[in-house]
Amino acid sequence: MTESFAVVPAAYVLFLRDTPSGAAEVLLQLREGTGYMDGYWATAAAGHVERGESVFDAAAREVTEELGVTGVHLAPLCAMHRTGATGDPVDERVDYFLRADAWTGEPVIQEPDKCADLKWFPLHDLPDPVVPHELVVLEALRAGAVPPILDHGF
DSSP states (O other): OOOOOOOEEEEEEEEEEEOTTSOEEEEEEEEOSSSSSTTSEEESEEEEOOTTOOHHHHHHHHHHHHHOOEEEEEEEEEEEEEOOTTOOGGGOEEEEEEEEEEEESOOOOSOTTTEEEEEEEETTSOOSOBOHHHHHHHHHHHHTOOOSEEEEOO
16 A cells, blocks of 8 residues: 655746737746745745635735735636655645736735845746746746646656
């Protein structure tokens, strides 16, 4: 019998908008001071789902904590089951990616000790480097075909 493991759920919010020319842009933050993937660009808001919290509630909370916006309209994009090479239970993840198409307020850095920059990038011209598992989702979005479930690291 295979031993089961616990997974850590997280919510990722992709802020997307179209430019006047019709090109899609995504809002990314530059990680700093977190101890994980510092120096990499990442989704504008993300974080763990807390006990007793739905993934939608977690996503909305993270958006307000990290970007200062409210009233975010969230739509499911995909889920990703991923693992890390360490074997540490914290590396067993289920990540829920949601897209934000509408919100109230202007996204601004709320946690400068964890975020060095916040910028809109054309989806066809992403910065380098991007957190690898997040890049998988962004590339699928750019290609126009995001599968409902992805896996990474297996």
